[in-house]
Amino acid sequence: MAQEKFDLTVIGGGPGGYVAAIRAAQLGLRTALIEREHLGGICLNWGCIPTKALLRSAEIFDHFKHAGDFGLEVQGASFDLQKIVARSRGVAAQLNAGVKHLLKKNKVQVFEGSGRLAGSGTIRLEQKDGVSEIQSTHIILATGARARAMAPVEPDGRLVWSYKEAMTPERMPKSLLIVGSGAIGIEFASFYRSLGAEVTVVEVRDRVLPVEDAEVSAFAHKAFERQGMKLLTSSSVVSLQKQADSVIAVIDTKGTTTEIRADRVIAAVGIVGNVENLGLEGTGVQVENTHIVTDAWCQTGEPGVYAIGDVAGAPWLAHKASHEGILCVERIAGVDGIHPLDKTRIPGCTYSRPQIASIGLTEAQAKERGYELKVGRFPFMGNGKAIALGEPEGFIKTVFDAKTGELLGAHMVGAEVTELIQGFSIGKTLETTEAELMHTVFPHPTLSEMLHEATLAAYGRAIHT
Amino acid sequence: MATEIIMPSVSTSMTEGTLARWLKKDGETVAKGEVIAEIETDKAILEVEAEAEGIFKAFVADGATVKVGEPMGALLAPGETLGGTISAAQSAAAPTAAAVGGETAVAVAVAAPAAAPSTGHAPAAHDGTRIFASPLARSLALLHGLDLVNISGSGPQGRIVKRDIEAAMSAQRPASGAVAAPVAEAPVKAPQPAAPQAAGAGYELIPHSSMRRVIAQRLSESKQQVPHFYLTVDCRLDKLLALRQQVNGSLPDVKVSVNDFIVKAVAAAMKRVPATNASWSDEGVRRYRDIDISVAVATPNGLITPVVRQADAKSVGTISAEVKDLAERARQGKLKPDEYQGGGFTISNLGMYGVRDFAAIINPPQACILAVGTAEKRPVIEDGAIVPATVMTCTLSVDHRVVDGAVGAEFLAAFKALLETPLGLLV
Numbered sequence: 001m002a003q004e005k006f007d008l009t010v011i012g013g014g015p016g017g018y019v020a021a022i023r024a025a026q027l028g029l030r031t032a033l034i035e036r037e038h039l040g041g042i043c044l045n046w047g048c049i050p051t052k053a054l055l056r057s058a059e060i061f062d063h064f065k066h067a068g069d070f071g072l073e074v075q076g077a078s079f080d081l082q083k084i085v086a087r088s089r090g091v092a093a094q095l096n097a098g099v100k101h102l103l104k105k106n107k108v109q110v111f112e113g114s115g116r117l118a119g120s121g122t123i124r125l126e127q128k129d130g131v132s133e134i135q136s137t138h139i140i141l142a143t144g145a146r147a148r149a150m151a152p153v154e155p156d157g158r159l160v161w162s163y164k165e166a167m168t169p170e171r172m173p174k175s176l177l178i179v180g181s182g183a184i185g186i187e188f189a190s191f192y193r194s195l196g197a198e199v200t201v202v203e204v205r206d207r208v209l210p211v212e213d214a215e216v217s218a219f220a221h222k223a224f225e226r227q228g229m230k231l232l233t234s235s236s237v238v239s240l241q242k243q244a245d246s247v248i249a250v251i252d253t254k255g256t257t258t259e260i261r262a263d264r265v266i267a268a269v270g271i272v273g274n275v276e277n278l279g280l281e282g283t284g285v286q287v288e289n290t291h292i293v294t295d296a297w298c299q300t301g302e303p304g305v306y307a308i309g310d311v312a313g314a315p316w317l318a319h320k321a322s323h324e325g326i327l328c329v330e331r332i333a334g335v336d337g338i339h340p341l342d343k344t345r346i347p348g349c350t351y352s353r354p355q356i357a358s359i360g361l362t363e364a365q366a367k368e369r370g371y372e373l374k375v376g377r378f379p380f381m382g383n384g385k386a387i388a389l390g391e392p393e394g395f396i397k398t399v400f401d402a403k404t405g406e407l408l409g410a411h412m413v414g415a416e417v418t419e420l421i422q423g424f425s426i427g428k429t430l431e432t433t434e435a436e437l438m439h440t441v442f443p444h445p446t447l448s449e450m451l452h453e454a455t456l457a458a459y460g461r462a463i464h465t
Numbered sequence: 466m467a468t469e470i471i472m473p474s475v476s477t478s479m480t481e482g483t484l485a486r487w488l489k490k491d492g493e494t495v496a497k498g499e500v501i502a503e504i505e506t507d508k509a510i511l512e513v514e515a516e517a518e519g520i521f522k523a524f525v526a527d528g529a530t531v532k533v534g535e536p537m538g539a540l541l542a543p544g545e546t547l548g549g550t551i552s553a554a555q556s557a558a559a560p561t562a563a564a565v566g567g568e569t570a571v572a573v574a575v576a577a578p579a580a581a582p583s584t585g586h587a588p589a590a591h592d593g594t595r596i597f598a599s600p601l602a603r604s605l606a607l608l609h610g611l612d613l614v615n616i617s618g619s620g621p622q623g624r625i626v627k628r629d630i631e632a633a634m635s636a637q638r639p640a641s642g643a644v645a646a647p648v649a650e651a652p653v654k655a656p657q658p659a660a661p662q663a664a665g666a667g668y669e670l671i672p673h674s675s676m677r678r679v680i681a682q683r684l685s686e687s688k689q690q691v692p693h694f695y696l697t698v699d700c701r702l703d704k705l706l707a708l709r710q711q712v713n714g715s716l717p718d719v720k721v722s723v724n725d726f727i728v729k730a731v732a733a734a735m736k737r738v739p740a741t742n743a744s745w746s747d748e749g750v751r752r753y754r755d756i757d758i759s760v761a762v763a764t765p766n767g768l769i770t771p772v773v774r775q776a777d778a779k780s781v782g783t784i785s786a787e788v789k790d791l792a793e794r795a796r797q798g799k800l801k802p803d804e805y806q807g808g809g810f811t812i813s814n815l816g817m818y819g820v821r822d823f824a825a826i827i828n829p830p831q832a833c834i835l836a837v838g839t840a841e842k843r844p845v846i847e848d849g850a851i852v853p854a855t856v857m858t859c860t861l862s863v864d865h866r867v868v869d870g871a872v873g874a875e876f877l878a879a880f881k882a883l884l885e886t887p888l889g890l891l892v
Contacts, residue, residue: 337619337620337621339619339628402491403608404601404604404605404608405600405601405604406601406604406627430599430600431599431600431601431602431626431627432599432600432601433600433601433604435600436600459492460492
């Protein structure tokens with residue numbers, strides 16, 4: 001193959017990489033993208049998107065179970081797991097094809113294969129039909145991350161599942177042990193519980209969803225328990241004994257051990273960055289804790305080499321990766337008026353039932369940083385639309401700086417909050433204070449009115465509490 | 466509508482007072498006439514009453530020293546918030562219904578003018594153009610007493626955002642010896658006597674911009690406290706003009722002005738007479754290491770002095786490009802604080818207006834300012850005969866505490882020699 005020359009080459013075609021490549025092409029850079037498996041990355045093929053498809057099936061099934069509450073009669077509601085999984089795979093396939101089309105439309109040259117750094121401005125490209133070299137002035141590493149394998153719950157593809165097996169079950173496990181209560185663990189817990197599995201979640205920290213505001217964790221904990229989940233916090237799996245078609249796990253909870261038998265285990269104990277086989281050895285690229293070290297502009301220690309998304313560190317979110325991709329490319333292209341990503345402006349969402357969404361500082365983090373606070377809370381119970389929807393569970397919490405009125409953070413749990421959080425994202429980007437939120441007219445009746453009320457509540461002015 | 470709580474003037478000599486303590490907490494509802502604060506002057510502790518009812522909001526903490534006429538806090542209308550107060554505060558420069566009785570002396574709060582937008586409107590810059598700033602930036606500016614007029618924005622379309630306020634605050638901290646530092650000045654509210662109504666008063670009251678206040682304050686201080694003396698010299702420019710023509714004619718991209726040569730000549734003369742690159746302080750004379758030259762630029766809002774750093778080490782061409790850029794951005798109000806703060810010497814050139822000579826007021830804490838007049842044809846006597854020549858008169862104003870007459874004269878002689886044998890300025 002003839003040697004090719006590009007202005008920019010992106011290694012990794014996930015939500016960071018393909019977005020970066022499209023933006024670069026828009027800016028007139030001759031751009032290449034190297035992807036070893038699926039365009040769209042884990043997010044689109046094995047993460048965010050297919051799990052949302054699964055959870056949608058579970059949600060509708062939940063509605064069936066409560067049809068009577070709405071005056072509806074549904075008889076003999078049941079599900080076909082194969083079809084649920086097939087739908088999820090179909091959704092991923094559709095979007096994967098969409099990304100391929102977008103890259104083509106933008107004239108990004110896509111190489112199927114693996115890329116690694118091979119000297120200044122050079123990438124060694126390994127493909128099925130051989131090895132070649134690509135010359136590229138700038139190189140973005142966007143290789144993402146993979147599930148962390150932590151003893152004794154290393155995924156084996158059979159009894160101990162990673163996200164991949166958990167997303168494509170052949171039959172319903174009767175009982176499930178989920179290790180880790182971050183977004184991934186909790187979403188699987190919610191899906192399998194809705195479809196009837198006995199679910200136990202083990203979390204090493206003292207609360208579930210430990211990155212969320214403590215009040216949200218506590219509320220979600222109770223809601224999950226009411227659904228019949230078993231939640232073991234301050235707990236860890238000490239040992240795992242594999243049987244023919246089940247496991248026996250020994251769980252330690254603050255010194256007390258218990259035994260739990262489960263058909264399957266899902267390991268969701270965090271991720272590690274994909275930093276191997278990238279030719280980083282001997283370059284200025286530094287790796288710490290399996291992640292590539294970058295500056296505020298995604299630049300690594302090696303001139304002309306950048307890293308974005310999961311491989312460049314927390315928070316491990318697709319939208320953070322995309323945003324970094326655009327920022328990095330615009331910096332390379334010399335676009336005016338860009339600024340480093342402010343990590344307190346990245347929202348996070350968990351699509352369990354109830355949903356959880358948040359942005360910015362938790363109340364505890366804000367206190368730690370010495371802010372004097374105004375904190376508002378508003379319950380779903382006080383919102384007309386929530387009652388009409390039959391979703392009275394949940395609340396929205398706001399955290400303001402008492403001195404300046406800056407919106408420091410917002411935390412939500414309840415129906416559709418993942419669609420609500422963007423209101424506060426926009427607010428934070430526009431540097432809102434409580435005043436503008438108070439002056440905003442929210443449509444009635446909507447769940448979004450709770451954004452208003454939670455802001456008013458911080459100043460003792462909520463109307464419907 | 467927001468009502469500001471300002472530091473009252475208790476006696477004519479009082480310039481500032483100390484807020485002994487607030488008697489209300491943020492967010493508390495206050496009735497008209499309630500005692501809300503105690504202030505301490507050199508003579509007594511006085512109570513401050515609320516001029517209106519409202520929700521109390523403090524801008525300064527107990528023990529803070531506040532200049533007379535400056536806001537210490539505000540009384541907000543129900544539903545009104547900090548953001549709204551800024552609007553009111555910014556446009557409060559033209560008070561109409563001042564509520565302070567001259568007799569009672571301690572009444573404090575002044576109703577915001579009826580024309581002030583109540584909430585949510587962007588404040589207007591003093592030339593009437595709208596300032597774009599984020600709500601948080603406005604809130605922070607109010608909290609830290611910064612005037613948005615003096616802050617350039619880095620957000621979309623030049624919008625002022627949080628980081629710009631933070632940058633302005635960090636620039637203001639180390640800049641204690643700053644020259645023209647409007648940013649460093651809190652917006653000073655005039656003491657609020659019964660203000661004249663503009664309508665029917667026979668004149669139009671033009672509100673002070675904070676730049677105008679800084680000019681007023683610093684130059685009054687300079688003229689009152691710095692012992693000025695003046696040295697005047699005529700410089701023949703024929704050779705310089707010929708050289709300039711040659712330079713501009715031979716290099717297509719270069720168009721240097723006489724003023725660019727003057728900046729360079731001043732820098733070179735300062736290098737020869739370093740005593741002029743200094744300022745007075747009570748501890749001792751500060752002799753600066755770098756030769757940084759402030760160039761006075763007239764802007765629609767007033768005078769500002771952007772600084773050409775290390776001008777002695779720069780070519781005339783570089784100086785020319787830099788001055789052009791600084792002056793342009795100065796006129797647009799887009800200078801960053803570090804671009805007009807500092808500087809060891811100022812040049813003020815009114816030659817383009819045909820001014821023959823003038824004496825400038827020293828720009829503190831600097832010790833010297835050079836006032837440059839117009840270059841004009843004058844008869845001069847050369848070898849006993851009257852011949853025509855192009856002559857420019859320059860007057861150096863000097864702070865006698867720092868620079869004595871002979872040293873000033875030495876500087877001027879060096880400056881004149883450099884201009885009259887200008888080839889030296891190019892090497």
